[in-house]
Amino acid sequence: MSDVAPAPFRAGDPDAIARAAMALYPPAERGVPRLVCLSENATYRIDLPGGRRRVLRVHRPGYHDATEIRSELAWLDSLRAAGIQVPRAVCAMDGERLHHVSTPGTSGRHVVMFEWIDGTEPTPDIDPGSFARLGRITARLHQHSRAWRRPQGFRRKVWTHATMVGPAAAWGQWQAAQGLDPRARDTITHAMAQAGSELAAYGDGAARFGLIHADLRLANLLIAGERTHIIDFDDCGFSWFMQDLAAALSFFEDHPRMPHWVAHWLRGYETMTPVERADLSILPALIAQRRVQLLAWATSHAHTAQVQALGPQWATGCVTVCRDYLDGRLARRIGA
Template identity: 35%
Template sequence: MSNTSFDPLKESIEKFTRIAGNAVKFYPILSQSTIQLLNYSENATFLVNTTTGEKYILRVGRPLYHSKTEIESELEWLKLINKHSSIKVSLPIVGENGEYVQEVEDENISHFCALFTFLEGDAPNEENEHDLISQFEVLGDITAQLHEYSILNRHQLQQMKRIEWDYTSILGTKPKWGRWQDGLAMTDDRLELFEKVSEKIKQRLALFGKSQSRYGLIHSDLRLANLLVDGQQIKIIDFDDCGFGWYLYDLATSLSFIEHKPYIPTLINAWLKGYRKVRSLSQEEELEIPTFILMRRLQLIAWVGSRHNETTRELGSAFTEETDELAKKYLEKMEI
């Protein structure tokens, strides 16, 4: 009898690596290259090294997550950002067939792949509060630039096919990342507490509204892992989840997985300082920041409970349990 047990994470990584090996064939510049897995989350991201020393990033998409048209819209926005702003982003590279999105079939399932330019830099260190403060001021500035571009080019960007990150798709009846109720370590008391939070968020967002100054095309996943610090510069990567949502949701996503840290109020103040260098933010909007943070936190509980990767394994049940105090404080603060 074999003692080997099935490991879904290992199985998935092997499959995505196989697909990546087939995807590089679409690019003559990668005819002699090696691939190395960098990250496996919603997608699998690989570093591609050529024999001549060039580096590229290859993304193998999770099947049935985004359509080819949706990915093409993401890549078009990247090109527009690069053309019309000073924000540093990783740019898509066209394949030999003239397409930016390549389709690779594996076990009768299509996977969409894209190749990007490589950017130097390292993710911010969540343990280094001093550096995080200055980095969040820069991030606030960059985020405001993205939002300004989104507002000024609203009509053009609205033609893009991207997900709507509203209450329904985050915490409601059609959650893109799964139901928070199915998260790890759920008890009757915790379900009751989080349900009160979810309902409060729903009420407040309905009052907050979706005016053009508050809601538009956003990155929607500006967590630390999607930022690259290179000296005094911050570069933005992984626009895979960009979509239409509240601009303040971008702030909440930058605090992903660290919402419970004691330095969060300081980071928020630094972000606001940077943001207001570019565009205004009313006191009413600032007061609603906790709503977006808790919405994101519940969304991440759903994500941790429904995914199998190194991040979710590391976070485990503790991530849900550490949310209790955040939830109680939110309800106390937001009593209306």
């Protein structure tokens, strides 16, 4: 993992790459790329004849190398073989799924095309039971992760306290966030020191730490009838299994209904996998740590529409989460 956060991904950079990538695929798989999301990667919708669609992912430079991306695709293959609904990568004319594309005036980018998945994103304010569904799905992923024999050379990022909120954090430095006064910075610093100590004591044994999705929020589910697809494995890597619950609360850790969501998630999860007392007790540390990781991410992605939509009070909410964690209120709210 690089000690330097990737440079900002300017919106104009990947467009030419996406257009050039079309030549890699059979004529029936080519269309005009239309940008639908710009975050870590640029994601394009490709409209094809007959109403078909594809998704083209243009990877951000300096974030994942080819081995990491191929490892992600290998896990997707295994999950799909196990009956879990996940995206399927599309082969280009050379039979490969991952390519590096360069065009004049742009640096090269890794690109992968996926089959389009129809469905709607569940909304917690309308359907609180969505978190129970999410918990059950997460338990299935964890069961598969624990049993899966990974292929030789498999490599994904390792999400630890250091790589999430430390000096070499992959998403940048939370200390660079605007609008934090010295008292706020001190609160976050103390909260992260305490979280680091608790996580070190909790440990990273195989029962608690393994390959996870790492960003399994409701936004990364698509529901169509009785079928639920999990999407966006771009951040999958090795971390605490309970980190997937902290990630499920992303951006809404201070929401009044958060304890309700946690209860539903755990209820769904425990229909398939038991949760030990220690797993519950570590949740406040993981939730606070995730919020600070997102603070770093928002700081390094201030140019994106998603961050701009958070509003100026979101950083203040990060301080509230850390304060609630330090004084035990966060633990009391979720029954940990």
